[in-house]
Amino acid sequence: GAVVSQHPSWVICKSGTSVKIECRSLDFQATTMFWYRQFPKQSLMLMATSNEGSKATYEQGVEKDKFLINHASLTLSTLTVTSAHPEDSSFYICSAPYTGAGNTIYFGEGSWLTVV
Amino acid sequence: QKEVEQNSGPLSVPEGAIASLNCTYSDRVSQSFFWYRQYSGKSPELIMSIYSNGDKEDGRFTAQLNKASQYVSLLIRDSQPSDSATYLCAVSRTGNTGKLIFGQGTTLQVKP
Numbered sequence: 343g344a345v346v347s348q349h350p351s352w353v354i355c356k357s358g359t360s361v362k363i364e365c366r367s368l369d370f371q372a373t374t375m376f377w378y379r380q381f382p383k384q385s386l387m388l389m390a391t392s393n394e395g396s397k398a399t400y401e402q403g404v405e406k407d408k409f410l411i412n413h414a415s416l417t418l419s420t421l422t423v424t425s426a427h428p429e430d431s432s433f434y435i436c437s438a439p440y441t442g443a444g445n446t447i448y449f450g451e452g453s454w455l456t457v458v
Numbered sequence: 459q460k461e462v463e464q465n466s467g468p469l470s471v472p473e474g475a476i477a478s479l480n481c482t483y484s485d486r487v488s489q490s491f492f493w494y495r496q497y498s499g500k501s502p503e504l505i506m507s508i509y510s511n512g513d514k515e516d517g518r519f520t521a522q523l524n525k526a527s528q529y530v531s532l533l534i535r536d537s538q539p540s541d542s543a544t545y546l547c548a549v550s551r552t553g554n555t556g557k558l559i560f561g562q563g564t565t566l567q568v569k570p
Contacts, residue, residue: 376556385546385562386502435501439556447492447556452501 345369346438348450355457360424363453365392365436371416372438377409380433380452392419392436426457459484462549464561473570477534481547481561484528490550491523492558493532495543502546506532537568 345368355361365375373394378386390411391399398411410422423430435452439445462483471477479493490509494502506521508514508530514521520533530549534541544565548558 374556376558378560386558386560388557388559391557433499437556437558446504446507447558449501449503454499 346372346436346448346450348434348436348453350453351451352454353456355426355455357427357457358425360422361426361455362420362422363434363436363455365419365421365438365450367417367438367440367448370438370440370442372419372440373416374439375413375419376437377411377419377421378435378437380435386435389421392421394419423455426455428457431455431457460561461485461559462547462561464545464547464564466562466564468565468567470567470569471537473537473539473568475537475568477537477541477566477568479532479534479545479547479564479566481530481532482528483530483547483549483559485549485551486525486528488528488549488551491521491530492548492550493519493521493530494546494548494560495541496546496563497543505545534566537566539568539570542566542568 347366349364375392377389380386389404392411392413394413400406413419436450439447493506496502508521508523518535522531544563546563547561
């Protein structure tokens with residue numbers, strides 16, 4: 343069945359460095375993907391909409407220069423956290439709508455980012 | 459006012475009982491409604507989706523939608539300890555485009 347895969351599952355990076363998270367749709371194409379962030383004991387907050395072949399659309403309050411999103415193909419979106427700081431430590435989750443049979447929204451497994 | 463509101467709980471029910479989870483939303487043009495279950499440290503998994511007023515049943519789960527009252531609920535019958543998790547209500551404004559607004563989630567504890 344349709345699956346969305348994220349990589350890496352967890353990553354530790356030093357403060358000031360950048361880290362890239364990949365989101366892949368397996369077995370289906372996704373012209374749009376979504377990136378969410380979840381802090382401990384809080385809900386998922388939509389960060390941005392990733393659009394294949396065009397610029398991402400960011401939600402209010404999300405810094406586009408800090409969270410770079412690239413949707414270079416119909417199956418891959420990447421989120422790069424630039425100049426990471428400890429307050430960026432969070433659970434990052436992507437999703438992709440599947441418009442085939444069932445017409446549902448699939449979530450990736452999530453990526454834990456810890457900035458030290 | 460938050461766009462999607464849930465009681466954070468925890469909601470505690472004994473094994474075998476019915477758990478009732480509630481959610482209200484503020485945007486009247488919302489069209490699609492979802493219930494997700496999330497275990498600690500894991501990604502959310504879809505339990506139910508509902509698009510029209512009324513009830514929708516799937517196994518032990520029943521989703522109820524009342525657009526006039528801007529209210530959606532999830533009933534879990536014969537609750538099991540494995541149902542203990544955080545339940546997230548999510549709303550999509552424009553059909554099933556994938557852009558979801560989540561509530562803060564309700565933590566459910568099913569005690570053996």
